[in-house]
Structure formats: C-alpha cells, structure tokens
Amino acid sequence: MSGHTIFALASGAGRSGIAVIRISGPLARQALSALTRRELPPPRQASLRLLAMPESGEMLDHALTLWFPAPHSFTGEDVVELHLHGGRAVIAGVIEALSALPDLRLAEPGEFTRRAFLAGKLDLTEVEGLADLIDAETTAQRRQALRQMDGALSGLYEDWRTRLIRCLAHTEAAIDFADEELPADMMLAIQAEVQGLRQEMQAHLADGRRGEMLREGFRIAIIGPPNAGKSSLLNWLAQRDAAIVSEIAGTTRDVIEAHLDLGGYSVLLADTAGLRETVDGIEAEGIRRARNWAAAADLQLLVLDATQPEPVGTVSDAPMIRVLNKVDLKIKGHTCQSFPIDAMSISVRTGEGLDALLQKLTGLVAEKLDMAGTPSLTRERHRAAVTLCVEALDRFLKGRAADLAAEDMRVALRALGRITGQADVEDLLDVIFRDFCLGK
Template identity: 60%
Template sequence: METIYALSSASGRAGVAVLRVSGPRARAALEALTGEGVPRPRMAALRRFSDPETGAALDRGLALFFPAPASFTGEDVVELHLHGGRAVVTGVLSALARLPDLRAAAPGEFTRRAFENGKLDLTEVEGLADLIDAETEAQRVQALRQMEGALGQLYEGWRARLVRLLAHAEAEIDFPDEEVPGDLIAKLGPEIARLQAGIAAHLDDGGRGERLRDGIEVAIVGPPNVGKSSLLNRLARREAAIVSDEAGTTRDVLEVRLDIGGVPVTLADTAGLREAAGAVEREGVRRALERAERADLRLVVAAPDAGDFALARPGDIRLLNKIDLGAEVPAGVIGVSAATGAGLDLLEAALAEKVGLAYGVSEHPLITRARHREGLRECAAALVRAGEGSEADLVAEDLRLAARALGRITGRVDVEELLDVIFRDFCIGK
C-alpha cells in the first residue's frame, strides 16, 4: 500500500493549514521532516519542520500521529498543522514529494481508504460529503446524522434480516438430509412481508431527504405589475431584481438562494403572465409557466389594481401585494406591501411553516440520494416476488437479489455471512 499525502484544509492563504499523510511510511515521513520520533498517539506536539535533503527550515507547527487502526483511514496517519502561507504549504508538500514511497493523494483517496478499511460505509462517506457541502442548519443535521451511521445502520439491520432469511432458504436447498426444520420456505413468508412493508414505508417519503439535500424551488407567479420583483428583493434583503413601473420588465427567470427554516430554497421571480407583446417577452412568459409548473411551492401574487388568484392551485401561498394602498385582504390570503415591508413577517412565517413541514429534518433517517432509492426499490420488488414464491430455489434467488441491492447501498456484500448463519442456526455437521 502506497503512502499518500495532501493538503486537507482549503487552499489559499490562511492562519492554519493542515496536511495529512496516510500509509505505512507516514511515521517515517514525520521523522524525516522533524528529525525526531513521532509524538504520543493523538497528542499534539510542537515540532520544527525542515527539508530532509537540504536541512532548510520550513516551519514550526504542530504534529499529530494516529497509529493504525485508530485513524480516519484505518492506516497510520500523520497530521501537520502549519502556518497557512502559500510558501509554507508549498515547501512542505515539495519536501514530502521527494521522500521515498510517497505520492500525492488522488481526489477523495483518503476517504476511499477509510471505506476500504471498514472505517466508513458508503452512506457515511456520502454523509461526510454532504456535511462539507451543507449550507443550512437542517442540511447540517441531516448530513451529520447520516455520517454518524443512522442511515447505514437502518439498511444494515434490514440486510442482516435478509441474510438470515436467505440462509434459511439456502439450508433447505443445500442440506436436505441434515436436521433442519421442515417447510422452511412457508415459514419465511410473514418475515418477508414485514421486511417489505418496512422498506415500502421508508420509500414513501415524498423525496423529503433528497429535497433537503439539494434544495427546493419556490416560484413567484402572477400577472405583470403586481410587485413580484419587489417581493423577491424584500425576501432576499437586497436589490436582486430590477424594479420598474413598466409592465413586462422581467423577461427571464431570476433566482436567489435563501435559507428558510434551515432548508435551502431557490426563490425564482418569473415574468408576468399575460398576452406578450413581443418575441422576447413571449419567451419569458413560456419560461415562467414552465418554472411555475415544476416548482415545489408557488407564491401567487395579485394586487388591488392588477390580477386575481385564478392561477392558484391547492398548496399555493396566495399574496395580495400593495396593501399600503388600502385594499381589503380576502380570507385565506396574506396581505403584504413590498414597498413598506408590511406583512412580510407573516409571509416568511407561512413559507417557513410550509417548507419545514414538507422538507425539514425528520427524526427518522431519510433517503438522500437517487441511488439509495433505486436500490431500495429493487430490494422491495425482489421481496414481493420472494413472498409470492413457493419454490425454494426461486425464493432464495429473489432474497439474494434483495440482499445484494441493499448491500450495494452501504457497500457491504459478504457471501461468507450466509455460511455463518447456516451453521450457527442449524449446527449443520455438528
């Protein structure tokens, strides 16, 4: 196994830069840079770092040593906490590059080694990536829960049950002359049904986890001159859109990114919906209709002097803008004034409630990626077939396919587990 190294903190000038080295030569690399032995495991020690070839001083910082297997990658790992100047980082990386049997790490290679050495399963790897990319509180909570194994533990629990079911089916096929209970296949039916129902309920989540991870879309729709762009600016708290009394000012879809109730939201201001006067405005209206159709939530805006709520559909938030002009606000409608900010707190509360209820963090682990959903659907379909089957070899094959589909999600597929369960449960061969 090669020893790899890389800058683990962000590139560019900073107060502190962290370099990581992982592999069998990590200890030797640290000793070469410092001329001293490694510090006590997991204890930071102040060290002077020098170029092993020239003896030139490179920096003075902290060194940490994590002996295998108690490290992120499961290998010997060294961390160097250096001053974050570009010249310091470049100098230390250059010195590492000249040491024997060391090479620069490929993108994601430290995490891949953690997976290959059993420190993380694939769902935890994905949770780590999501945690690094998290922009909102809800995203952070979901990613941290996944990185700590909540999703992987759920799927591994299901897979363990599947392995047991499959082992029992295999026992009836492979050891017909041994002392195993009769009619095993029929007895597996209720457990297969319970497992399939649990996975089906997990799948029936409305894409909540994926929406929280990727963000949701909210479209502002309505006729021209009702103040859609002004509302966008108010919600964004900046002048993101050009505002004019001239009808049809917005010709394209304008987006801003917001954090609403911890959920990442893309708020889209669309062109006013009317019979367009020219080709450019017609294209803007077409895009507005398309965006409104695929949005997760819509703010339908009218004004006392323009438009109505004919475009509204169930689940939309209906807004009457320009209430500073003295108009009466109908029941079920939120009155706002983009000019004065009146009613904006009510609008933001309604948005936070709808977004939070539909897409906020759940107390249960949620599906966060399309590949999870695909594997779970494949597993559930195989379980349905297994539950309807009566031939031991066909039932076993469907259970094997179901277990394999779950195993692909976490990255753990171990055929040896079948033999362990068979011999443990039935003491075959004594």
C-alpha cells in the same frame, strides 16, 4: 489498498491562522522524520516541531505534529498531520518539501476518504454523510449529515440486510432439505417476515423526498402575472438586490435564483417571468422556463397585484400560497370576490404582512422537512436501490417456486448491499468521490 503515500492540504485554501496538511500511507512516518530530523512523537499526541527542507535544511515553520499509526487512523493507514501557520508561503513551502520526497504524491480529491472506505472505516452512506457535512450550509443540513455520518442510514439498511439473510438461509434450507422434516410453518414465517420488511421499505420510500429536499434545498417558485411585485418580494426575502425591479411589465425574462436559510432549512427561491400571453420570442422563452421551474418546485408562491387581480392557471400540483401585493394601493370598489379567499395581504413597499408571510413559509418548510422519526433517503441512488429491493420482495411474495424465490431474495440483498458498498460498487466509486474537495 494502494501502496502510494499521499498528501494534501486538508484545511481551507487561502490565508488563515492555522492550516492542516495530511499525509497518509506507508511512508508517512518517514516523511515526518525527514521534515523534522527528529524521532517520531508519541502516537496521537501533539508535539511542537521545527519543519525544514529535507535537503537544504532551510526552516519552513514551527508546527504541531501528530501521527496516527495504522490501523487506528481515519484511512486505516499510517497518517501524519502537520498543523502549520496558515500563510500561503508556509503552505507552499511544506507542499514543495513533501513533493521532493521519493514515492510521495499529491492526493486526488476524495482520496483520503476513499482509502477510509476501502479499509472498512466508513461505508458508502457514511462517506456521503461526510460529504454532506462538508457542504452543509444550514443547521438542518448539518444535523442530517451528522446523523448519516454516524451510521443512522447504514444501521437501518444493515438491520434489513440481516433479516433478509436469515430469510434466505431458511428458504435455501427448504430447498436443500426438502426430504427432511422441517417445521411446517417455516415458509409461513418467512413470508410474514418478508411482508414486514417490504412494508418498512415502502414506508421509507414514501417520505415525500424529505431527505433529498433537505440536502438539496427546498424549492419555492414565485409566480404570477407581470408587474405584480414578484422581484420585489424575492429581494425582500433574500435581503439583497438579487432581481431587477422595474415598473415595466416583462422585465424579468429568466429565472432568478436566491438561496435562503429559513429556520435552519436550505431554501432555493426563484423569481420567474410574469405569466401572460406574448408574441415576444424572448419573453415567451422566459415564461416557458418559469413554468418548467414552477412545475418542479416544492411550493408555489402566487403573487397577485391587489390593484388589478388577474387569474393565473395552475402550473403544477405543488402546494401554493397566494398573496395579494400592493394592498397599500388597493383600488377602492374591489369586492372580496375579486381576490382568492385564502390570499394573504402584503405590501412589499410598506412591509405590511411580510413578517406573517415569512413565518408561514418557515412553518411550511419546517413541517415538510421535519427530521423526526427514521432517517430519510438522501440520494436518488438510495431510492433506486430500495425500490429494486421492494420489487424483488414483491416477486418473492407471489409464492414462486422455492429456487426462484431464493434468487429474488438474493437480488434484494444485492440491492441493499450496493447502498452501503457491500456489493457491486466499483462502478459507483468514481461518481461518489469525484465531488470531494482536495485533502478529504
């Protein structure tokens, strides 16, 4: 663990009622004594102290101070927290005072959490859960992040790892004691256990990217012909003027995105260029982007004009909801065959059918992202590692020679270890911690 003592503002930047500055490292206690010129308060007990510049004695603030002796702290080191009044001048003054102390430096983004990982306080899945909790914007994202931070994913992977270690030990025993009388059914039992593990991992992978979608946002693409009311629908759903609305066909030439909270789930909604044949180069590029965005979407919302329905080809295999807009202007004489049988009738202008559409969208998103059952994969690196583990177990189950089978088992164990940080993770650490905010 690093010998440097670090500090940073751990609460949000800007003016606030309370601001928290955290100090961690071997000189944390000395730093607190230098600012207060008093003996340390009792551990883990808030104490009111006057903070002053160490050299000049200039008063900085009246603050609540806490200190947490190692190893019983977030980072596993001595940690001090200063709960200040949240004015910019107060924060700047305390930061200046700490910067003037020898052998103290400002923390890098994520450095406190990185020290917690290195001290064994958190594994990598719990670290990622903490990052997701900080970034959570919806109820479902908060719940998933808390579940992961509390060890739901690491508990699952540790169970698999423990069972694999037992299988590996038995496999290596069969190699080392080949001349001894070992139970005749030992290898059959190992095969059965590995087969069961493989099935559990396959089920974990076959979750429809539920955890990743919940964390990153469920993607809905609004598609359809020009002037069908796609931008108006986006604005109604977003409850703001996110897209320009015009009666001129082809107004939308790029993808316009808006974030929604539907029933506690994060949704990324996109208004796209009208799908049609065009010789306009800029509009054609917009249509190409529209098709690419829709192809990667989790749901397509096809909007048709009830006054002049035009067929639109399938953009992707994603589920689709079809809606007929402008039903208040529907031209008399159109037969039912003119429209998709399963289309919902709406009018963005009058509000007809919009509540029903919103309810259907919310239900579909909730059904897709339901958090019941085992914890879901939340990152591509988890998925890649579990996939590598399954591939190694597939090779084991082919009945290869005992020494090769044992190596397959070790490959599987290393793959699981990389998820939680128990093996070969130095190259991952910078990537994982670089997006943390300063002071965390």
